Amino acid sequence: MDGFRYLNNVVTLALDQPTCTGCGRCVEVCPHQVFIIARGKAVLADRDACMECGACALNCPVKAITVDAGVGCAIGIISEWLRERKLSKGRYC
Amino acid sequence: MPCISSKLVYADHLGTCKARWGIGRMNYIVPPGLYACGAPDSGSPVVVTANYKMTYDAVRQALAGRNVWVLVLETFGINVWCAAGKGTFGTEELVRRVTSSELAKVVTHRRLVLPILGAPGVAAHEVTRRCGFTVSYATIHAVDLPKYLDNGMVTTPAMRALRFSWYDRLVLIPVEVVLELKSLAVISAVVLLACAAAGGLPVGMAAFVAYVGAALSGIVLGPLLLPWLPGKSFALKGAVVGLLWTCCFLLLTGGHWTPLATTAAFLILPSVSAYHTLNFTGCTTFTSRSGVRKEMRFGLPVMGISIVTGTLLLVLSRFIQG
Numbered sequence A: 001m002d003g004f005r006y007l008n009n010v011v012t013l014a015l016d017q018p019t020c021t022g023c024g025r026c027v028e029v030c031p032h033q034v035f036i037i038a039r040g041k042a043v044l045a046d047r048d049a050c051m052e053c054g055a056c057a058l059n060c061p062v063k064a065i066t067v068d069a070g071v072g073c074a075i076g077i078i079s080e081w082l083r084e085r086k087l088s089k090g091r092y093c
Numbered sequence B: 001m002p003c004i005s006s007k008l009v010y011a012d013h014l015g016t017c018k019a020r021w022g023i024g025r026m027n028y029i030v031p032p033g034l035y036a037c038g039a040p041d042s043g044s045p046v047v048v049t050a051n052y053k054m055t056y057d058a059v060r061q062a063l064a065g066r067n068v069w070v071l072v073l074e075t076f077g078i079n080v081w082c083a084a085g086k087g088t089f090g091t092e093e094l095v096r097r098v099t100s101s102e103l104a105k106v107v108t109h110r111r112l113v114l115p116i117l118g119a120p121g122v123a124a125h126e127v128t129r130r131c132g133f134t135v136s137y138a139t140i141h142a143v144d145l146p147k148y149l150d151n152g153m154v155t156t157p158a159m160r161a162l163r164f165s166w167y168d169r170l171v172l173i174p175v176e177v178v179l180e181l182k183s184l185a186v187i188s189a190v191v192l193l194a195c196a197a198a199g200g201l202p203v204g205m206a207a208f209v210a211y212v213g214a215a216l217s218g219i220v221l222g223p224l225l226l227p228w229l230p231g232k233s234f235a236l237k238g239a240v241v242g243l244l245w246t247c248c249f250l251l252l253t254g255g256h257w258t259p260l261a262t263t264a265a266f267l268i269l270p271s272v273s274a275y276h277t278l279n280f281t282g283c284t285t286f287t288s289r290s291g292v293r294k295e296m297r298f299g300l301p302v303m304g305i306s307i308v309t310g311t312l313l314l315v316l317s318r319f320i321q322g
C-alpha cells in the first residue's frame, strides 16, 4: 500500500516451503501482496508488509503458513497483557 | 425471495451517518439471508457480504443494474474486516447460511464470491469440504465488484490493492471519539478539579483545554495526517501532533507560563496524544500486532515516565510559586 509502511522486522509470519503445494491461495487472500509463486512454490516477497491478519494461514489447505494473528489496537493488547497476568478477566471488544 | 433496491435514499444516508457515530447501531442491521438483486436466475453469481449497514449499502450500490444473488451473513452489524477478525464473518456462519437458505437449490453452479478482507475468518477449503461450494475471494473494495464480474470473475492486481484514503480514515474517527468519550470525560474532570483546586479556576480551565486538545489531536489529527507525519511508529506520529498542539496551546494562552509549567506541558501533552494515535492501529489495515506490541513495550514506559515527571514538575512549580 503506497505511503503506508509499518515497522520492519517484527512480524511473526513464517512459511514452510517444503509443505507448500503452490496452490496460490495465499496470493489470493493477502491484501498486502506478501506472497508470490515462483517455481511452483509460495515465496515471501515482502514479509514486512504483513499485518498479521491470519488470512493466509487460515486458507492454506496444507497448513504451510503460521502467523500470530489477532487484535492490533493498544487497548486490546493491554487487556490481553492484563489477562495473561491474571490481573483482569475483562474482555475487550 | 426478498428483493433489494440498489438505490440509496435519504433515509439510508441518514442511517449511515448515525451508524458512523455509533448511534443506534443495532437498528441498522440487515436481516441475514439470501436476497435477489435485480432478477437473478440459477446461473447468476452469489456475492457474500456482512450485515453491517455501510458494507451492505456499498455492495448493493455497486451491483445496481445487475442480476446477482446477495447472501448476507449475520455479523451483528459489524463490518467484514472486523467481523472476520472476530470470526463472526467466518466458516461456520457461511456454511450455516448456505445451508439454511438452500442455496444449492437456488443456483446450479457451486461458487461463492467473497470480499478479500473476509478471508481472515473463512477457511475456503473447509467451506468446500462442508457444503460443496468453492470460495472465490474477489475484491477488497465493493466498488470493484462490477469490474470483477465483467472480467469473467477474475481478480486483477488493482482489485487486490488496499486503499486507505484521507476519507477512509476520516469516517473511522467518529467511532473512535465515541469509544473514548467516557475515559476522556473522567480524566478531563479529574484534571480540571485537581488543577482548579491547586491554582484556582483559570488554571483548572487551562489544564482542561490543554488535556482535551492533546487527546483530540491524538485521536483526530494523528490518523488524518498519518502519511505526512514522520516515522513509521504511530506513537511517534502521535507525539509529533502532540508537540504541535503544545506549541499552539502555549501561544494561544499568551505564553506567560513559568519554565517549569512549560516543561511539564511538553512532557505531558505529547504523551497523551501519542497514546491515542497509537490506539488507532486497531483501525488500520496495515499495522501488525507484533509491531504494536513492540511500540507499546517501548512507548508505554516512556509515556508513563514523562507524564509522571510532568506532574511532579507541576506540583513543584506550585510550591516554588507558593
Ligand code: SF4
Pocket: A019, A020, A021, A022, A023, A024, A025, A026, A027, A041, A042, A059, A060, A061, A062, A063, A064, A065
Ligand atoms: S496457500 Fe499454502 S499451499 Fe497454497 S501456495 Fe500458499 S503456502 Fe503454498
Ligand code: SF4
Pocket: A013, A029, A030, A031, A032, A033, A034, A035, A049, A050, A051, A052, A053, A054, A055, A056, A057, A067
Ligand atoms: S497474515 Fe495477512 S497480511 Fe500477513 S501475509 Fe498473511 S494474508 Fe498477508
